[in-house]
Every structure is written in structure tokens, then in C-alpha cells.
Amino acid sequence: MALPVEEWGGSGWRGKETHKENLRCCLAVFACQISGRCSRKPHSGASFDEPPRSPEVALCFANRSAALFHLGHFEVCLEDIARAESHGYPDRLLPKVLLRKAECLLRLGRLQAATDTLTAVENKMTVDGIMTSPIHLTLLKKLNQLKTEIHEGRGCPEPSREAHADIQRESEMWEENGSISGASSSLSLNFNTERGRHLVASQNILPGQNLLKEKAFVSVLCPGEGDSLLLQDSSETVWDTQVTNADLYCHHCLKQLLASVPCCGCSYAKYCSQNCADVAWEQYHRTECPLGALLLILGVFCHVALRTVLLAGFSEVSRLVEWSHDDSNKDLCSAEAGDKHPSEALDTRTGTKGIPGCNDNGQYQSSYQAVFNLLPHVEKHSPEHKFLCMLSIVAICKKLQETGLEAAVLNRGSSTMGLEQKTYGKTSDELSPELMIIAEAMLRHVLQLQCNAQAVTVIVFSLSLESGDGAVVNKKPVRLATAFFPVLSLLNHSCSPNISVSFSGTVATVRASQPIPSGQEIFHCYGPHRCRMKVAERQQLLSQYFFECRCQACLDELESDVESVSMRNSFCCPSCQASMQGEEMLCCSNKACALSVSRERLSRRLLDLQQQMEKALELLRDSKADEAIRMLLKCQMDARNFLSPEHLLMGELEDHLAQIYATLGKWQEAARHLEKSIQLVEMHHGPSSVEMGHELFKLAQILFNGFAVSEALSTIQRAEEILSVHCGPQSTQIQELQEMKTCLLELPRSMLQRT
Numbered sequence: 001m002a003l004p005v006e007e008w009g010g011s012g013w014r015g016k017e018t019h020k021e022n023l024r025c026c027l028a029v030f031a032c033q034i035s036g037r038c039s040r041k042p043h044s045g046a047s048f049d050e051p052p053r054s055p056e057v058a059l060c061f062a063n064r065s066a067a068l069f070h071l072g073h074f075e076v077c078l079e080d081i082a083r084a085e086s087h088g089y090p091d092r093l094l095p096k097v098l099l100r101k102a103e104c105l106l107r108l109g110r111l112q113a114a115t116d117t118l119t120a121v122e123n124k125m126t127v128d129g130i131m132t133s134p135i136h137l138t139l140l141k142k143l144n145q146l147k148t149e150i151h152e153g154r155g156c157p158e159p160s161r162e163a164h165a166d167i168q169r170e171s172e173m174w175e176e177n178g179s180i181s182g183a184s185s186s187l188s189l190n191f192n193t194e195r196g197r198h199l200v201a202s203q204n205i206l207p208g209q210n211l212l213k214e215k216a217f218v219s220v221l222c223p224g225e226g227d228s229l230l231l232q233d234s235s236e237t238v239w240d241t242q243v244t245n246a247d248l249y250c251h252h253c254l255k256q257l258l259a260s261v262p263c264c265g266c267s268y269a270k271y272c273s274q275n276c277a278d279v280a281w282e283q284y285h286r287t288e289c290p291l292g293a294l295l296l297i298l299g300v301f302c303h304v305a306l307r308t309v310l311l312a313g314f315s316e317v318s319r320l321v322e323w324s325h326d327d328s329n330k331d332l333c334s335a336e337a338g339d340k341h342p343s344e345a346l347d348t349r350t351g352t353k354g355i356p357g358c359n360d361n362g363q364y365q366s367s368y369q370a371v372f373n374l375l376p377h378v379e380k381h382s383p384e385h386k387f388l389c390m391l392s393i394v395a396i397c398k399k400l401q402e403t404g405l406e407a408a409v410l411n412r413g414s415s416t417m418g419l420e421q422k423t424y425g426k427t428s429d430e431l432s433p434e435l436m437i438i439a440e441a442m443l444r445h446v447l448q449l450q451c452n453a454q455a456v457t458v459i460v461f462s463l464s465l466e467s468g469d470g471a472v473v474n475k476k477p478v479r480l481a482t483a484f485f486p487v488l489s490l491l492n493h494s495c496s497p498n499i500s501v502s503f504s505g506t507v508a509t510v511r512a513s514q515p516i517p518s519g520q521e522i523f524h525c526y527g528p529h530r531c532r533m534k535v536a537e538r539q540q541l542l543s544q545y546f547f548e549c550r551c552q553a554c555l556d557e558l559e560s561d562v563e564s565v566s567m568r569n570s571f572c573c574p575s576c577q578a579s580m581q582g583e584e585m586l587c588c589s590n591k592a593c594a595l596s597v598s599r600e601r602l603s604r605r606l607l608d609l610q611q612q613m614e615k616a617l618e619l620l621r622d623s624k625a626d627e628a629i630r631m632l633l634k635c636q637m638d639a640r641n642f643l644s645p646e647h648l649l650m651g652e653l654e655d656h657l658a659q660i661y662a663t664l665g666k667w668q669e670a671a672r673h674l675e676k677s678i679q680l681v682e683m684h685h686g687p688s689s690v691e692m693g694h695e696l697f698k699l700a701q702i703l704f705n706g707f708a709v710s711e712a713l714s715t716i717q718r719a720e721e722i723l724s725v726h727c728g729p730q731s732t733q734i735q736e737l738q739e740m741k742t743c744l745l746e747l748p749r750s751m752l753q754r755t
């Protein structure tokens with residue numbers, strides 16, 4: 001990959017707002033370059049205190065600071081300039097970077113600092129002597145221009161909006177539960193042998209009410225798939241860099257990265273700040289860093305298991321492992337797992353004291369003790385699976401022993417290792433007794449994860465590339481990380497849940513999605529949702545959690561023969577468009593027609609159609625919007641011939657058409673198509689579902705962009721009502737909706753009358 005030299009700050013970039021997206025892509029590419037160049041090979045025993053100095057890295061940081069400057073991120077830009085300087089930025093290029101620094105300070109309103117920096121630049125240029133080259137002349141001009149600006153006191157800062165929003169976000173009403181950390185006081189922890197541990201409403205709960213706010217005990221970023229769209233904008237893709245989640249989010253706090261700080265020891269871990277990098281290193285990355293490749297190969301569950309024991313610390317791990325060897329404690333856990341007959345004591349017990357995972361005061365906290373007490377279902381996993389897990393764990397422990405990382409895992413200084421290290425050193429085939437304890441705990445965690453892993457997801461907004469900033473947008477939930485949330489794990493599954501979970505960084509927030517009367521259980525959906533699949537499919541998927549779902553939705557569907565979902569996803573007669581019946585061979589329900597077609601043939605036709613649709617989207621990405629529209633309209637005609645009008649694909653087609661019209665700025669057409677797609681979303685997911693909220697948000701944006709004021713206002717209203725229930729009144733989406741509303745209401749009257 002060619003390294004763009006720090007010549008980008010020139011005039012070519014100025015004022016091209018439409019290139020913001022390009023700039024953002026550049027940030028991701030710079031991040032890859034920086035960590036590629038910054039890191040030394042693993043196993044070099046990277047000392048964290050002294051970042052390696054390298055002019056190449058310094059150039060990367062300086063390049064990125066240029067991109068950040070043009071995006072208006074002045075604070076972050078200053079940080080990158082400081083990094084460039086500390087990495088030994090080439091002296092001859094320094095004036096240019098210092099001028100950028102002065103300009104940042106000026107824009108931030110820090111006039112004195114800006115003046116000081118300018119003085120430094122002047123001195124530097126005088127010392128260097130040569131003032132005749134064109135570059136120096138340009139710099140000199142810039143310098144004088146900046147001086148004038150400072151003199152006139154220009155460049156006053158705008159008040160930081162983000163900081164303000166953060167403060168607001170904290171202010172939501174909240175009464176915490178005395179015995180469950182992070183939970184609302186309107187919940188209580190119950191236990192019985194049939195349902196295990198579960199949370200119940202102890203008073204009537206209203207939709208949108210905040211029920212639980214929990215920071216993950218541990219979370220590990222999933223490398224994920226690259227978002228190829230991000231870089232496809234540039235007409236010729238010169239970067240072979242695939243941007244993945246690992247480049248876009250902080251490996252510690254999961255915040256979206258703007259200017260990442262790379263790990264000094266590997267090219268994988270990246271952080272949002274030096275603080276996250278330091279904390280991660282102290283707590284776990286010191287050990288994980290040299291294992292990087294092995295952990296990526298073994299998969300995210302093993303990685304979570306290792307990080308869990310690292311975070312817990314050896315003394316806590318060994319305490320609980322020993323505790324679990326005590327037979328009287330085994331009873332407690334197996335009673336919940338339904339393996340054995342419950343001991344009588346359990347049923348007669350009152351209060352939360354003695355419920356697995358609770359401490360001596362009867363409190364259930366987001367602690368390692370709670371994580372340890374999540375059910376591993378040891379008896380229910382297949383022997384093959386258990387063998388594979390064991391093998392993976394042993395591989396990690398062996399590596400820890402070989403690379404001399406054992407001391408770090410056991411939280412000991414290497415000086416105290418002494419004798420033991422010699423006995424169980426590199427030559428020994430056996431794991432040390434301490435590592436055996438670690439291995440046992442890790443195996444338990446890997447097994448637990450199958451039922452208790454919680455995906456941390458974010459809604460990713462993919463901006464339409466054509467029209468720059470304002471436009472729409474596709475939103476899809478993306479799995480960011482795998483985590484343990486011991487309190488959230490208390491919730492049992494239902495295919496028709498009564499809560500919504502949303503994430504901000506590593507914090508999960510649970511809200512009631514409907515009224516929950518006192519005494520009713522709180523249900524989370526583990527994945528298989530009533531709206532998305534048939535009961536048989538759901539039961540099949542849920543078998544990985546070792547239970548048969550007996551939720552109301554499942555019972556209802558099993559009793560009646562109505563296959564609600566399949567009706568909506570069915571074929572219709574290619575000849576007369578009546579509904580089709582049958583299994584392998586489908587027969588037209590219209591007796592006059594009585595056409596019969598094999599299901600296989602129709603499925604193949606559906607597949608063809610989906611491929612056509614993909615091609616149309618490719619055309620769109622190549623900026624051939626007109627061709628894409630023609631192709632999609634053809635798909636739509638074809639689809640009408642053999643798919644029921646409620647088929648999900650019909651909605652997708654409308655949605656794609658809306659997207660294309662939006663990129664062309666044809667807002668009315670876009671809105672018309674999106675409305676049709678929304679009808680189908682409503683039919684499949686229900687009128688107050690979070691999916692419906694996202695769609696209405698999209699529609700609101702389109703109507704807003706098209707100045708359809710009254711329609712936009714009513715759509716904003718509907719979207720707000722739904723999204724505030726699922727994501728809370730302080731969520732970014734609600735904030736955006738309110739900004740749109742304010743903007744519309746401030747429009748001059750003449751504008752309003754246009755609609």
C-alpha cells in the first residue's frame with residue numbers, strides 16, 4: 001500500500017464538503033497503516049511504557065491529522081499532531097504540522113496557545129533559513145493569514161454539542177433495586193426448579209420504563225465481516241484493506257473509533273484513547289497480545305473465557321473453582337439445571353439468600369461470582385463439543401506456560417515465580433496446578449457461553465454515498481461483540497418478549513416494550529422471534545439452549561394450525577395469482593385454474609429474483625441509478641407473478657427503490673416506495689415494533705429532505721412514540737428526530753404553505 005505523503009493538507013481538499021465520506025474512509029485506512037507500522041512483531045516483549053519511535057508512524061499520524069482537521073475534529077486533530085511529534089516527525093516537515101496545530105487552536109478559541117505555536121513556527125522557519133522554496137512561501141502566507149485571524153479574534157468555538165447530550169443522557173429517572181445491581185426497583189429475583197432464576201415485575205410496569213442498566217462483566221469485539229461499502233466509493237479501489245469491526249470500534253469500550261490508538265505490541269488491537277489502551281493493557285491485553293493469532297483462530301468464545309478469568313483475577317477464580325468442588329454446592333446448581341431432584345431446602349427457602357450467584361447478603365451483583373454461577377449445562381453438551389472446548393483451552397494454557405505469561409495470569413510478579421516456573425517450565429508437558437485451575441474455569445465459561453453469550457449489537461447507518469451527508473441510509477443491526485451480562489442473563493426466553501434491549505458501548509439497557517402487570521415474568525428474546533420465523537424453526541434454533549420453548553406464542557402456534565409467518569411468505573399462482581396450497585407439489589386454490597407447480601421450481605425462481613436484485617444494487621453502487629431502477633421495476637413485475645403481495649421480498653424491493661430515489665434526491669418517489677415497504681414491516685413485526693420505529697425514522701428523513709413539512713412532522717411524531725419506548729427518550733435517534741422537528745417548525749411560513 002502506498003503511503004500518501006503529508007502533502008494532502010494543500011488546497012486540493014479545501015471546501016469539498018461532498019468529500020467528507022472519502023475523508024472518513026481515509027481515517028479507517030490511516031488507522032490500518034498506523035497499527036501496521038506502529039507494532040512490532042508479537043513476542044518482542046513490547047514494553048508499554050516507551051512507545052516505539054518511528055518517522056513512518058509519525059507521518060501516518062500527521063496524515064490522519066490532516067483528514068481530521070478537514071472533518072472539523074479539532075481536538076482529536078491536536079491529539080494526532082502530538083502523537084506525530086512524539087514519534088519523531090521529520091524536522092523539515094514540522095512547520096506545516098505546527099501551522100495546522102495553530103489553526104486548530106484558533107478554531108477552538110485558544111488564542112494564546114495559537115499565538116505561541118505560531119511564534120514557534122516562525123522561529124523554526126527562521127532557523128531553517130531557506131525561505132524561497134514555493135512550499136515555504138505558501139507556509140509563510142498561511143502564517144500571516146493566521147496571525148491576522150488571531151489578531152481579529154476570529155474562529156470562536158461552537159459550544160460542544162456532544163458533551164451536552166452526554167449530560168442529558170444521564171438524567172433519566174432511576175430507582176435502583178436493593179438486591180440486584182443495575183436493576184430497577186420494580187423487579188424482583190425469583191427462583192423455582194421449573195423456571196430457574198428469573199426476574200418478575202414486583203409492580204405494574206409501563207411501556208418504555210427503564211428496567212435494567214448493566215455494564216458487561218466482560219466483552220470481546222468480534223472481528224466481523226468487512227463493510228466493503230465503506231471503501232467502494234473511490235472509483236478505483238487502490239486500498240486492498242478490508243475494513244472490519246476491528247478497525248471501526250474500540251477494542252476496550254466498543255465506542256466508534258475516530259482516530260484510533262493502536263496497541264504497541266500487535267497490529268490488531270485498537271483503542272479510542274490512550275486511556276482505553278492503558279486500561280486494556282493492564283487488565284488483560286498484556287496477556288492476550290502475544291496470543292493474538294491463536295485467540296483469533298480458536299474463536300471468540302475462547303477469547304471471552306480467557307478474558308473473563310483475567311478480569312476476575314486468580315484468587316477469585318481459584319476460590320470459586322474450589323467452592324464448586326464442594327458437593328453441597330453442586331446440588332444448588334444442578335437443581336436449577338433440572339438435572340437432579342431439587343434439594344428440599346431450595347423450595348422452602350425465602351428471599352434471595354442462597355439463590356445461586358447471590359453473595360452472603362443475598363445480593364445478586366454483576367460480579368465474577370454471578371458469572372461463575374451461570375449454568376454450564378455440563379451434562380447436556382455433546383462429548384465431541386466438550387472435547388473440542390477442552391482442546392482449545394489446553395492450547396491456550398500451554399501457550400501461556402510456554403511464553404512465560406503464566407505469572408501475568410496468576411497476578412504475580414515474575415520475581416515470586418521462582419521455583420514453580422522451573423518445575424513447570426517450557427520443558428514440562430504438564431500444566432502447573434495453578435494453570436489447571438485456570439483451565440477448569442475457562443472450560444466452564446466456554447460451556448456457559450453457548451447459553452449465556454449475549455451479543456452486543458449496534459445499528460449501523462450506512463450513508464448514501466451519492467448525496468453526501470443528509471441522505472438515507474440503511475440501518476442494520478450488526479453484531480459488535482460477545483459478552484457476559486450476568487444480570488441480563490437472569491431473563492428467560494420468550495419468542496414474544498416484553499422488553500427491548502439496546503446497547504451503548506458495553507452497557508446494555510433493558511426497557512419494557514409493553515405494559516407488564518405486577519407478578520408477570522420479564523422475558524428477553526434470545527434470537528428466534530415470533531415475527532421472524534415459524535414455531536418449528538424457532539424450536540430448532542432454541543435447542544442449542546437446551547430447552548423447549550413453552551412461551552405463549554409457541555403454545556398458541558402449536559395448538560392452532562395457522563402458520564402465520566408462512567402465509568406471509570408464500571407463493572401465489574403464476575397463472576391467476578390466487579394462493580397456492582400443498583407441500584412438495586403446490587396447487588392453485590382457484591378451482592377454475594387448478595395449476596400445479598413444484599415448490600422447488602418456484603423456489604428456484606425466487607432465488608433468481610434475489611440475484612437480480614443484488615445485481616441492481618451493484619449497479620447502484622456503480623452510480624448507475626437509472627439502470628438500477630429499471631432492473632428493480634422488472635424484478636417487481638416478475639415477483640408479482642408468483643409471490644404473495646405480503647411476501648417479505650416485495651417489501652425489500654420497495655425499500656431498495658426508495659433508497660435509489662433518495663440518492664437521486666427524488667424525495668417524493670422515495671417516500672411513496674418506502675411507505676409501501678413500511679406496510680409490510682408493520683404486518684410482519686407489528687405496529688409498535690422497533691423495526692417499525694427504524695422504518696418510520698427513515699421515512700421522516702426522506703420527508704424532511706423533501707420539505708414535506710406536515711407529513712414529516714406526523715411521521716416524526718409516530719417514530720418518536722415508538723423509538724422512545726424501545727431505545728429511551730435520550731437515544732441518538734430521538735435526539736435527531738427532535739432536531740428535525742425543531743428545524744421544520746422554524747421554517748418560514750412561506751415554506752410551510754408550499755405543502
Ligand SMILES: [Zn+2]
Pocket residue numbers: 250251252253254255271272273276
Ligand atoms: Zn475506548
Ligand SMILES: [Zn+2]
Pocket residue numbers: 263264265266267268269285289290
Ligand atoms: Zn496488542
Ligand SMILES: [Zn+2]
Pocket residue numbers: 494495496538549550551552553554555
Ligand atoms: Zn417460544
Ligand SMILES: [Zn+2]
Pocket residue numbers: 573574575576577578588589590593594595
Ligand atoms: Zn391459478
